[in-house]
Amino acid sequence: MAKKQQIQTLDYFKKHAGEWKEKAASDSERRFNVIKYRNQYVLDVVASRAATRSVLDVGCGTGDLVCDIAGMGIPATGLDFSDEMIDLAQKEASQRNLPTADFICQSIFDYDFSSNTFDVIAANGFIEYISYDERDRFFELAYQGLNPGGSLVVGSRNRLFNLFSLNSYTEKEISQGTAAQLLAEAVAIAAAPDITQLADLETAPLQPMDTEHTDTGIGVTTRYQYTPVQLMRLLNARGFSVRQIFPVHIHGVNPAFKGLHPEVHFSIAMLLQDYGYDHPSLIPYSSTFMVHAFRE
Ligand SMILES: C[S@@+](CC[C@H](N)C(=O)[O-])C[C@H]1O[C@@H](n2cnc3c(N)ncnc32)[C@H](O)[C@@H]1O
DSSP: OOOHHHHHHHHHHHHTHHHHHHHHHOOOTTSOOHHHHHHHHHHHHHHHSSOOOOEEEETOTTOHHHHHHHHTTOOEEEEESOHHHHHHHHHHHHHTTOTTEEEEESOGGGOOGGGOOEEEEEESSOGGGSOHHHHHHHHHHHHHHEEEEEEEEEEEEBGGGHHHHOSHHHHHHHHHTOHHHHHHHHHHHHHOSOGGGGTTSOOOOOOOTTOOOOSSSSSOSOOOOBOHHHHHHHHHHTTOEEEEEEEEEEOSSOHHHHHHOHHHHHHHHHHHHTTTTTOGGGGGGEEEEEEEEEOO
16 A cells, blocks of 8 residues: 555656656756756766666656667666656657667556566666655665666765755754764765765764655655765665765755856856766765666
């Protein structure tokens, strides 16, 4: 029986599929396209691997990533529980004439991995919409569903960004007494030669279950955030080894200034994005981060 968070998520993404498609395709110079850069990171992972014969995109939305991968000649499957999202994804694949793009309308928690395994499993903008139990289950399923040597790529809202957003998220960390622990993690990341070695660092506890987030622009009240260390630890505990953490949507200004001058924020964010690979010290300033974990 699905819980309130997943019921709200399904309801939202059934009603807003068309809007999501526009967001994914947007090249406005007033809005940094997070979807595009998350997808680009997955494409970079695929390109960096010796061989990728199959990809699964969990919570594929309007299917842009699946279509880009199928366009590289790699069979790619998109799975999403919103039939409106899947309809748009299928239309895109047939318009682009991509016979190796395949879409399934189903919850990941009902998908049968016993007869399907993949070299890469991606999940962008997905783990924020599932409970902690479901997240653990998802990591277990992904482990089973990956071939040995397979890559799991997960995008996450970045809780460390709460330190620099200077808004109600920051106030919440201060009132919960977690700001100092988050700051210590940010400092350690900025100084670390290899942040994948930081999984044992002392950091803040996970956000309280069913925590409510306002003003996220999405009508789902609980959208969890994680820190890089928290996610590394959770993945390590499920048998993965984390290869890389990559910042997406790096902020040079806080969201209040961004609201007043979106074009200034956009220019800075675009400029900084190019430095993402070589400067993990930018991670605390990014509102999203990507994790590339490996199944040995
Ligand atoms: C924020 S959208 C991201 C879409 C796409 N990955 C992207 O980056 O553009 C999250 C998607 O996850 C899907 N989703 C959420 N929970 C799911 C579940 N349990 N099984 C399958 N899809 C799910 C939603 O329907 C929605 O399309």
